[in-house]
Amino acid sequence: MNNKLLGKSIIAFSFVSVVLIISALVFMLLEIYLGGRSYLSWEFLTQPPKEGMTEGGIFPAIVGTVLLVIIMSLACIPIGTITAIYLNEYANKKSIFTKMIRFAVNTLSGVPSIVFGLFGLGFFIQFVGAGMDKIFTPEGELNWGQPNILWASMTMAFLTIPIVIVSVEESLKAIPDDLRAASLALGATKWQTIWKVVLPNAVSGILTGSILAIGRGAGEVAPILFTGVAYFIPHLPSKLTDQFMNLGYHIYVMTTQSTDVEATRGIQYATAFVLLVCTFSLSFIAIVVRYRFRKKLIS
Amino acid sequence: MAEKEISNKNSLRRKFRLGEFLAEYIIKGVAFCSFAVIILIFVFVFKETLPIFSPKEETATKQEFLQSESYGDEPATESSSQMSDYSSFTSDKKDVADIKNLTGKEWQPVGEDPKYGLFPLIMGSLKVTLIAILLGAPLAILAAIYSALFAPKRFKELIKPAIELLASFPSVVVGFFALITLATFFQEVFGWTFRLNSFIGGVAMALAVIPIVYTVTEDAITAIPKYMTEASLALGANKWQTALFVILPAATPGVFAALLLGFGRAFGETMIVLMATGNAPLSTLNPFEPVRTLSATIGAEMAEVVVGDTHYTVLFLIGSLLFIVTFLINAIAEFYVRAKLMKRFRGE
The missing domain is CATH 1.20.5 (Single alpha-helices involved in coiled-coils or other helix-helix interfaces)
Known part of the structure; x- marks a missing residue:
């Protein structure tokens, strides 16, 4: 009892x-x-901030976030996908090299996002950027050696690579070995098999991984705090060396550092809502894609 | 020359092989990038902390501008009132971060005599993390047990996406929610003197910890071989008895890993604590007073320091500390726990 x-x-x-x-x-x-x-209104989404950020919309922040995510994807999706292909198709599972990469990927996914920010500052801005400036503009002009959208995107890309890898690898693992064997038996080479047989079957995994990575990149703030984000800039970023505005950072500065926190409460809520809608719809799509893929596998 | 011979024999095949060769090595090279990244992070975060370990005499002239850091209607605390005056000064004082200064009990990086005592920051981080784990982990573990063992299939299909949505909540939004809604609510109910404190930070952090603890625990439970469950059921145990006395003990290493990973996540999380904990570097045990965590310190102060400055170096040192701690936690979770799980399932 x-x-x-x-x-x-x-x-x-x-x-x-x-x-x-x-x-x-x-x-x-x-x-x-x-x-x-x-x-929330159409104007809120399409207008820049006005009256010292107490009115107007969040258009530059949306554009900044979208640009950040696009540049980030250009780096993290190919690198992540190719690494996953290596780990699943080429790598000798027991070699030290493979174990090293696997361990690195696992570690990378556990590194705090603020450390990525420090890394972006120390590596991209102080080392790569400053180095590029020394080579291209010997007069000592600061061009690349300061926070900008390129370095912020690259920092974010490093953060999101593990997400892509995990998701792509999962879908690669799910592809039956029979398919590969059949392709090889017909005389295709390894690369042909990967390109024509394996990858088309892994599209959903690549898609899921990319969407999850984009969702993460859109929502993270800590890595870009000192690698390129700006409180307010009157113009939209037009080149890679521009700073940019960002939805998440906008929420952060509006709630903690703006002159009149109470007066802009509505804007803060609305910005948070827009950011939530973005990340939620992305992860929702990812969930649906993955769910359908799993269903297809079972049937 | 050997190459030429082969190409004379059958030129078609050689072309093929070059493609294959290139494909393999390019792929291998890119895969190596992921490994290089972690090394780069290691090198470049640590590199900036080196000046601490090689003491030097430096009396540089510097200017520092610090923004006031009042968060909402948080009452001015001891340090924030000192920090809020914009100070530009020449420093001919000794601004060194040696071991003595670093182990001090005061964090006060700006002023005539800067103090870089990491103690209050470490304590702040631990405090918030512990509160988050204490609140979040039981909920997450119980939820994982429910969804893996008891939940009807329909409901289970609702729980998982819900947790995934929670995981995709940007931390800045969680911080915002904590700063505005939670903090106000708790203050109205309990009448705390400090609206933002480590408890609010901990509650918000619990929301960030729950998805990871849940996912790992659920994985650990579902990874338990079917025969264990079936043997238990066949012996006449019912569902919850099996869950409590067979599945849970078998999954403990996994649950332990989940706790570790949750701890790592909470320890390094920045935006939530930056917004919700009040950011005063006090070293008290009282959970209802404001704290400043390691990560929040970097987030709040990095933008205002001069590159190469002692303060800058100390912030990188804090970053390295975060990196090492999370690295170790992940390594333990990975190796120790996995080994233990494997052993248990093999029945040794």
């Missing part, structure tokens, strides 16, 4: 914690939506 009670209470407790987590999620969503609802 006592035992039965114990069992029931375990199930009840675990059920309650699920409900708690889900309700926390729903509550956060509702709170942010309700807070920003009255500010």
